[in-house]
Each structure stands twice: as C-alpha cells, then as structure tokens.
Amino acid sequence: DAGVTQSPTHLIKTRGQQVTLRCSPKSGHDTVSWYQQALGQGPQFIFQYYEEEERQRGNFPDRFSGHQFPNYSSELNVNALLLGDSALYLCASRKSFGTVYNEQFFGPGTRLTVL
C-alpha cells in the first residue's frame, strides 16, 4: 500500500517563474490538503480539495492555485514566484468520512527554492 507520494523532491526556480507540484494520495483517501512550511515554522494550510473542488482555503494569495483529478491526485500551482515562496510544500491526504478522527498522512514534501 503506497503512502502519499509527491513530485518532484526538489526544485529550483527563479523569481517570476511558475511551478507545478504534484501529489498522489494514499490509497483509499479522497481528500488532499496542501501546506507550506518555512524553515523553523509549522506548516501553514494553503487549501484542501475534495471531489475535484477547492473546499477550504488558507490565507494565501491567488498566485497559489490547485486542482484535483478524478483519481484524487492533486496539483499545486504557484505563479509569479517570490523569494518568500521558498519552502517545503507538503501534501496530506485523508478519507473524507468513516474515520474516527481526522488523521492526515503526509507525503515527503517538495523542497522549492526560489532564487
């Protein structure tokens, strides 16, 4: 049973460029959340996708957008990259129902560096 997978592992971009990060949820999971984690900080919620729609959104600008596909995988797109976008981007998946508590399983993350 594969866990949450993310690609790529590392990415280097320059200011102004655009980036797409990808996530495949754990088998049986249908809800995907994206988090941004700056060095030395806790994860910050970006948004959550369920049934191919954005259901919840954190305090992030419109430069951050996403998509969920019918197979539940998801993409995070960031446009017009800023130096401050450099962070570890985490994808987490869970079942939308049938669990006693909301345990999320995290992928290994994508380390984005903006130069």
Added chain:
Amino acid sequence: GQNIDQPTEMTATEGAIVQINCTYQTSGFNGLFWYQQHAGEAPTFLSYNVLDGLEEKGRFSSFLSRSKGYSYLLLKELQMKDSASYLCAVPPGTDSNYQLIWGAGTKLIIKP
C-alpha cells in the same frame, strides 16, 4: 483569535524523560494532535487527544486539559533517534474534517 504556543527548543539526555508543552486558543475544540518531524522530512502522526487525561502509547504519552487549553507530550527512555521537532496541531473549529492549525514546533535535541 486562534493561537498555539510551544517552546522553541529543548535539550535532554539519552535515556531520560522530557515533557514538551503546548497551549492553545481556538474558537471550538475537536481534538489535539501531536506530530513528529525529522529535519527535511514530513510530519508523522504521534497521538490524538479529544478527552481530558493521559494517553500512553509505548515510550510516548500525551496529556490534555481542555479547561486549561493545555497539552503535553511526554517522551520516556529517550533515544538519539528522538531528536526531531514535535508539533502540536488543532482543528480550528468544531468540525474535525477541516484543516489543522499548527504550532511552530519544539526542536528536541538529545545529547549522549
């Protein structure tokens, strides 16, 4: 507002016991999570408390006091591999299906 506070860093000795505290303020409450995160890796689930009291799971235990907005993670028989950041997180409202609000994490350093 909603806020989670944890100490930034703690140091302990191999074989000893350490307690990592977390205080929180949320508009509703639907449980508190503890995650472990090794440097450069994703967080991994340690515990979930929704009722007051202590829950023990091997070398790790987690305590919750809802009236005080307080939790702690207790690590016993510390091993070098326990060197990591420990993050406290809560759902922001009463619906457990929403995203989590995270503390900044406590970096635990284990010395021989």
